[in-house]
Amino acid sequence: MKITSAEFVMSNSNVTKAPKDRLPEYAFIGRSNVGKSSLINMLMERKDLAKISGKPGKTQLINHFKINDEWFLVDLPGYGYAQVSKKKRVIFQYFIENYFKEREQLVCTFVLIDSRHDPQKIDLDFMQFLGENQIPFCIVFTKADKLGSSKLNKQITSYKKKLLQYWESLPNTFLTSSSTGLGRKEFLEFIDGVNEDVAEDFK
Numbered sequence: 001m002k003i004t005s006a007e008f009v010m011s012n013s014n015v016t017k018a019p020k021d022r023l024p025e026y027a028f029i030g031r032s033n034v035g036k037s038s039l040i041n042m043l044m045e046r047k048d049l050a051k052i053s054g055k056p057g058k059t060q061l062i063n064h065f066k067i068n069d070e071w072f073l074v075d076l077p078g079y080g081y082a083q084v085s086k087k088k089r090v091i092f093q094y095f096i097e098n099y100f101k102e103r104e105q106l107v108c109t110f111v112l113i114d115s116r117h118d119p120q121k122i123d124l125d126f127m128q129f130l131g132e133n134q135i136p137f138c139i140v141f142t143k144a145d146k147l148g149s150s151k152l153n154k155q156i157t158s159y160k161k162k163l164l165q166y167w168e169s170l171p172n173t174f175l176t177s178s179s180t181g182l183g184r185k186e187f188l189e190f191i192d193g194v195n196e197d198v199a200e201d202f203k
């Protein structure tokens with residue numbers, strides 16, 4: 001897929017106010033600081049389409065980007081960031097949960113996992129939530145540049161093994177680095193394929 005346009009449409013904290021266009025939508029979610037916004041910029045080949053920060057908790061709203069006038073990409077706040085006050089955290093969870101439950105256009109969710117980390121309860125719980133709500137998802141391993149190739153392979157293999165303790169089969173997985181562009185082609189090809197598969201439903 002060639003990216004011909006990528007425009008920021010709106011930010012909000014209420015799914016009912018999200019764009020009304022009937023276009024297939026892809027959401028990016030994961031722990032704070034895992035690299036959601038960076039991955040979006042890497043995919044779109046734009047430096048600061050989505051806002052990035054070294055400090056966790058940068059993205060605080062549901063951000064819609066319209067791509068090629070054909071599909072939406074959604075940057076979401078991270079979960080599991082302890083420094084955000086408890087009250088705020090509850091609100092985050094509520095509007096994120098609502099987004100996933102209510103957004104009919106959502107065709108696939110990308111759950112981002114830092115390649116260096118072992119499986120963590122919060123991510124496994126989130127995947128469980130998606131499964132229970134019949135929301136299709138893929139796993140995206142991020143920051144692949146931070147590990148040497150043998151350590152990286154070992155880490156990914158053991159992550160998948162652990163997942164198979166909870167799931168009968170593995171979802172699609174992607175290995176990415178926003179620093180090197182690793183995984184960009186496969187990722188965009190995947191989205192292209194899903195867009196074609198769902199085209200009938202969006203007519």
Ligand SMILES: Nc1nc2c(ncn2[C@@H]2O[C@H](COP(=O)(O)OP(=O)(O)OP(=O)(O)O)[C@@H](O)[C@H]2O)c(=O)[nH]1
Binds near residue numbers: 145
């Ligand atoms: N080396 C390396 N650093 C990365 C990569 N992706 C993200 N980072 C860095 O990780 C930090 C967090 O990146 P963000 O893209 O803001 O992460 P986020 O998941 O959107 O974070 P929140 O919006 O706070 O939830 C930044 O300092 C990025 O530069 C990557 O692939 N490789």
Ligand SMILES: [Mg+2]
Binds near residue numbers: 036037038051058059
């Ligand atoms: Mg972000």
